[in-house]
Amino acid sequence: MDALTGPGAAPPSGDAAPGPPRLPVSQRTRAPRTPYAVLEALRLLVVVFFAGAGYQVGTSVDPDGPVLGALNGTAVGLVIGSGLGYVLGGVLGRRTAATAETARTRLRDVSAEELVAGALGTVGGVMVGAGVAWPVFFIPQAYIAFPLFGFVVLVLGYFGSQLAMSKREGVLALFGEKAGLAPRAQPAAALPRVVDTSVAIDGRVLDVVRAGFLHGRMLVPMPVLAELQGLADAPDDLRRSRGRRGLEVLEVLKREDGVDVEVLDLDVPGVHEVDAKLVRICLDRDAALLTLDTNLAKAASLAGVRVLNLHALSLAMRPPVAAGDDVPVLLLKAGKEAGQAVGYLDDGSMVVVEGGRSRLGSEVPVRVTSVLTTANGRLVFGRPADDDGSGPPPRSTRTPRAAPGRPSPSAMPPRRTS
Secondary structure, three states: OOOOOOOOOOOOOHHHOOOOOOOOOOOOOOOOOOOHHHHHHHHHHHHHHHHHHHHHHHHHHOOOOEEEOOEEHHHHHHHHHHHHHHHHHHHHHHHHHHHHHHHHHHHHOOOHHHHHHHHHHHHHHHHHHHHHHHHHHHOOOHHHHHHHHHHHHHHHHHHHHHHHHHOHHHHHHOOOOOOOOOOOOOOHHHOOEEEOHHHHHHOOHHHHHHOOOOOEEEEEEHHHHHHHHHHHOOOOHHHHHHHHHHHHHHHHHHOOOOEEEEEEOOOOOOOOOHHHHHHHHHHHHOOEEEEOOHHHHHHHHHOOOOEEEHHHHHHHOOOOOOOOEEEEEEEEEEOOOOOOEEEEOOOOOEEEEOOOHHHOOOEEEEEEEEEEEEOOEEEEEEEEOOOOOOOOOOOEEOOOOOOOOOOOHHHOOOOOOO
16 A cells, blocks of 8 residues: 555655656546536527527418428428527537636636726726727718727727736725725735645655644646656656655645645746746735745745745754854753753753753853754753863854843743753
8 A cells, every 4th residue: 555545644755656656636626517407498598599580481481371281381480490499509508508617617716806807997998998989980881880889899898807907906996995895915824825846845844734834725836746747757766756755745735634735727828937937826826935945935035926935944943053052051950960960041942061060050151062852842962162071073152042032041040850
């Protein structure tokens, strides 16, 4: 059984998969087909129309005289019109239903703000077009005036809808909050996130999601999937392993609670680079970009896209000290082991100092030898910097970052060792 069968399973390494992995299963569902009753209703309307037309034709030809046996012209026209309407009604009904399904699929990706702004822009464009083109009715030939009028109105109506949709925030803001049409600022937590290729390959996004820091909609554009699939099919072992890992991470992410992974089956025409496509998609959908690529994060930020950089998050969560740092520590009490003393950093991290018991009550420079991070907090181990014992060479001498509002080590009360 595949290692991905469990919802909490970690993605296996790329070498474990003997063949190319499957693409992540999309959350997209096929649009429901038009109900049979609707198709038959459309066919009935066409049958009635053609039956009426056949009745009129038959009545005008020979309403009373026999045309086909005992049937007169009216009956023959009615029968032929009904049959023709039944055949054409089926074709027209299916074509109309297909057109409606296509329109619904395309409109599903359009926000309500865009629809309202587009409708308002269309109305405004039609009114402007009618005001501009009405002088054409002075033309005596109606077959020239009406098509020319319709052409001007149609072009300006379309132009108005496109202009209003591109400036939808400003258009809707004109109506004010009282009308309920002005766009509301969306909180960052409610924005959908567009997943970058680097995030899928790295895999740490799973830990961030499981920790509860990421939730909501996550959008995976087709260019990202195509790039991962290209890596998974590459002849180079390293590239193939990275591509497979990215696909497997997305597969596991799709089953995590609190996130809704959606594959966007769209592309950006005229744009060839994947990074540029992601920026355009984020701008068009008012989405945030989830990435580990520093250069992409900078470019997207300059373009006005909200960026969630997991690399910046990891830097923000790094320990305040590292092995080799020299930090001043106030030794407050004796440790559990012989010769140990215990102090605290400004952020509350416990510091266990080897050979520091003889200096209790004084602040001594401590050279950090290791940092242990556990579920309950962070433990720092070190020894006095002026001690000749073995340890890593000094890397820097600095004061650790202090948490806002925390007292200095000398002002903190003694704590019990855990």
